[in-house]
Amino acid sequence: MKNLFPHKNSAGRARTIGDNLLVKSPRQQARTNMTSNQQWTLKLGGLKLALITLLFITHAAQADSWYANTSASLTQGSYSGSVLRKQLSETGLIVGADYLEQGGVALGLSKTQISMKGSTSTNQNNLLLSGKLHYWLDAIPGKVTLRVDAHRITNNDTSGDTNNVSALAPQVSWLSNDAMLYADLGFAASRYQNQLTANQFTPTIGFALNNGSDWVQLRAYLISGLNPARAANRTSTQALDAKLTHFFASQSALVPSSVTLSVAGGDRLYAVDMDAQSVANLSDIHKSAASLAFAWNVTKASHLLVVLGQSRFQNVTLNNNYKLNVGYASFSTNW
């Protein structure tokens, strides 16, 4: 759950409900302009990049100053009221390495499958490459982190609308030395085929309550630059996420180390989740969401995260409002 609890050392990552929900556009728009050779080159490039990064991380983890971590995740979702989709499943793996407290890199690969009504399914590969650097300020005592995430999504969407998606998401964040105050500003530039781009700003504040026992995080999603023909007649959307986390002091392995209640309201389209480090390449409007996340420290170095939640969507073209009930589990370990 990257940066979900930025003042705590949380190795797992949670996906926001409704991330990476692939849909075939009802409008069969012009096919991609890319030739199959170009697509293959891109896939090969992504694979090469992934292998090089993995080798680097594996090598880095052998050195004393490097700290490696891995996180494996599984998502299962069921659609309710959707005229297009039935079920969602996703498996993912993120491998990362941090150099002391100075910075780090991470590589994530996940596979999404959505069973459509009519026995077809869409299959999607999500690639993430992330890098970060930490700086410490004396003037405003705290840690500043510069992070850049690069996303690449490929799938078998024949319309091409949700295929070959690229997103670049830089973020600057600040966490006070006493870990009681947090702020970040994220930006994401997403590029889709068939004349669609999305520019997203995500100003965020977080603060501790009750002497650090509770944590509140508020994040706005301000998305603009949309092509109305591809974005439910919208040129922009606004949404707000609110998360309340309570940390438990119990040392029992059965008691969660934290519980997080998340709620989201407002409309968002083609959002990039800066915590889950994922891209929602769905053309339907994400209307709202609520979830509960339970985190356990299984061992000193291993963490389990379970999220249960529901998201509501609207397909404007089909006038279809539907829900997604989802369960997510991830197991992460530091080594």
Added chain:
Amino acid sequence: MKSTLTALFASLLLFATTANAQQDPWQLSYQFETAGKYADAVSALDAISANSADAELKSLRRGWLFYLQGNYNDAIREYRLASERNSRSIDARLGVTLPLLAQKRWREAEQNASAALELSPNNYTGLLRLAIALEGQRNWAAMEKAGMALVTSYPSDASAYVYLARAQAWLNNRTAAVTTYRAVLSRYPGHLEAIAYIEQK
């Protein structure tokens, strides 16, 4: 007349001595530090050349004075400079742990404390800073080891027992933690943390 001349001579001597003392950058720096004027204490060292024999000491002292001012990045830079000048300097390795711990850079602090302990095994300050860095990382097992090393080498020291007891408490070893906290009370009667833990049900 004689007494007037004597008084004048004594005044001149005192003035000369004071003026001479004020020209010594080290003494000036220490005086400013004592007065809490840390920025002035740093400035007083400007007269010392970076190529002089005292350059290493200048870096160490600047590191300390920057730390006192809360200029942790400057302090880290100075201590690292001192380490570059003398790779076997335990002072530099231990010194840099202070600003690193202040910035909660636990891993880097651990690394430097460990480096100091390689040069000087069982060094008190090194073990103590290591224990603090491990506590920050919630690495209770390693912290317990550091605490054990502390109490073995420094059996009269209450702080050594406090860090050992904390690690044992976090490791859910209440019996051992109570015993260790009792040892704290033998060395520091009335220690609040020890009393609070022992009285806990």
